[in-house]
Amino acid sequence: xxxxxxxxxxxxxxxxxxxxxxxxxxxxxxxxxxxxxxxxxxxxxxxxxxxxxxxxxxxxxxxxxxxxxxxxxxxxxxxxxxxxxxxxxxxxxxxxxxxxxxxxxxxxxxxxxxxxxxxxxxxxxxxxxxxxxxxxxxxxxxxxxxxxxxxxxxxxxxxxxxxxxxxxxxxxxxxxxxxxxxxxxxxxxxxxxxxxxxxxxxxxxxxxxxxxxxxxxxxxxxxxxxxxxxxx
Amino acid sequence: xxxxxxxxxxxxxxxxxxxxxxxxxxxxxxxxxxxxxxxxxxxxxxxxxxxxxxxxxxxxxxxxxxxxxxxxxxxxxxxxxxxxxxxxxxxxxxxxxxxxxxxxxxxxxxxxxxxxxxxxxxxxxxxxxxxxxxxxxxxxxxxxxxxxxxxxxxxxxxxxxxxxxxxxxxxxxxxxxxxxxxxxxxxxxxxxxxxxxxxxxxxxxxxxxxxxxxxxxxxxxxxxxxxxxxxx
Numbered sequence: 189x190x191x192x193x194x195x196x197x198x199x200x201x202x203x204x205x206x207x208x209x210x211x212x213x214x215x216x217x218x219x220x221x222x223x224x225x226x227x228x229x230x231x232x233x234x235x236x237x238x239x240x241x242x243x244x245x246x247x248x249x250x251x252x253x254x255x256x257x258x259x260x261x262x263x264x265x266x267x268x269x270x271x272x273x274x275x276x277x278x279x280x281x282x283x284x285x286x287x288x289x290x291x292x293x294x295x296x297x298x299x300x301x302x303x304x305x306x307x308x309x310x311x312x313x314x315x316x317x318x319x320x321x322x323x324x325x326x327x328x329x330x331x332x333x334x335x336x337x338x339x340x341x342x343x344x345x346x347x348x349x350x351x352x353x354x355x356x357x358x359x360x361x362x363x364x365x366x367x368x369x370x371x372x373x374x375x376x377x378x379x380x381x382x383x384x385x386x387x388x389x390x391x392x393x394x395x396x397x398x399x400x401x402x403x404x405x406x407x408x409x410x411x412x413x414x415x416x417x418x419x420x
Numbered sequence: 421x422x423x424x425x426x427x428x429x430x431x432x433x434x435x436x437x438x439x440x441x442x443x444x445x446x447x448x449x450x451x452x453x454x455x456x457x458x459x460x461x462x463x464x465x466x467x468x469x470x471x472x473x474x475x476x477x478x479x480x481x482x483x484x485x486x487x488x489x490x491x492x493x494x495x496x497x498x499x500x501x502x503x504x505x506x507x508x509x510x511x512x513x514x515x516x517x518x519x520x521x522x523x524x525x526x527x528x529x530x531x532x533x534x535x536x537x538x539x540x541x542x543x544x545x546x547x548x549x550x551x552x553x554x555x556x557x558x559x560x561x562x563x564x565x566x567x568x569x570x571x572x573x574x575x576x577x578x579x580x581x582x583x584x585x586x587x588x589x590x591x592x593x594x595x596x597x598x599x600x601x602x603x604x605x606x607x608x609x610x611x612x613x614x615x616x617x618x619x620x621x622x623x624x625x626x627x628x629x630x631x632x633x634x635x636x637x638x639x640x641x642x643x644x645x646x647x648x649x650x651x652x
Contacts, residue, residue: 217452217468224449235520235637236449237620288467388469390622405467 207365210387222277244367246340290407344377439597442619454509476599478572522639576609
């Protein structure tokens with residue numbers, strides 16, 4: 189068989205691993221602003237679009253790669269300071285965050301139909317807490333944050349940890365994310381990657397990263413779940 | 421000849437028509453936030469990415485198309501009120517605006533080398549004033565704002581007005597913009613459209629809209645001006 193990816197077999201179970209920011213919560217643009225402000229405090233000037241293209245990566249990579257692009261070398265304490273600044277700026281905006289259309293409905297549908305899912309985010313628990321609360325994520329849903337994996341995306345460690353936590357094979361998982369880094373991580377882990385446009389990446393970028401399918405947002409994914417082997 | 425677009429002939433003059441927001445000034449993400457807040461005041465909830473994809477269009481189209489997407493019908497007074505709200509929110513951020521890398525250097529190079537250019541923006545003069553000042557645009561550079569054209573982009577009226585103002589044929593002009601709407605307007609006007617990535621659109625989106633070339637930002641365009649017939 190040429191394509192090693194396959195939808196779960198009849199009788200097998202689809203398992204979903206969701207990214208959080210930009211996938212279920214409309215927070216990418218607030219993250220861009222928070223990073224711009226954090227870099228600004230360190231006198232590192234970056235265009236917004238360059239920051240946007242890195243969102244979804246681990247904080248360490250965001251700081252190191254963007255500083256390098258701007259011609260700065262940052263030390264490990266600098267990285268830590270900028271992570272803190274970013275969290276501080278981001279949490280100021282937390283009151284303005286909203287779920288993406290269909291996010292709660294999608295998760296409710298999966299729960300009701302006994303389709304297992306987990307959340308795997310490059311974010312820290314501190315930064316993710318409000319979003320998880322808005323989504324109504326209970327203790328029955330595994331949540332893997334940056335603290336529980338050796339590396340953030342595009343390293344597949346987060347998704348591998350989520351699959352392990354659920355006792356499923358990663359190659360039976362469908363990773364849903366808005367960023368190129370989610371899709372690349374899914375591919376390295378041999379999971380199917382499904383892209384969502386609601387983080388601001390273009391359809392072509394997600395397909396070029398290897399997305400199996402691309403939908404607009406969680407509402408559009410919910411409409412088309414049959415395509416991914418979840419039949420009504 | 422199959423391709424009716426052509427670089428200016430030897431001896432002819434390249435003429436540049438620049439978009440402003442997202443092309444010379446790093447303001448697209450601030451516009452997204454300002455529109456989100458303006459729509460929010462009217463109780464219209466929109467995802468950030470949907471707003472981002474409309475930036476560059478005229479205010480009227482942004483309000484009408486996005487309201488429609490969100491399932492609202494807006495009246496003409498509503499459009500006017502939301503334009504005002506957006507301007508108010510945007511101007512609060514005006515202190516945080518920065519030029520995009522190479523913007524001033526590019527315009528200085530063109531001036532020094534007697535390559536004529538104009539600015540053509542869907543924005544109002546009130547909203548564009550700070551940006552024009554940062555760029556050091558003098559009275560010798562034609563600036564066409566929304567007030568001087570019957571329609572905003574993707575209608576070509578702004579670019580046609582700019583060419584008329586300069587006494588040049590629109591088909592001898594090179595339109596430089598960051599949004600799909602700039603490139604589509606250029607194409608309708610039979611000008612060459614050059615895309616810049618610094619407004620957050622993907623390369624593929626700009627090429628698909630018909631871009632002749634795509635560069636990262638004004639600095640990258642300046643590096644590659646020879647490709648567009650401006651020889652050093």
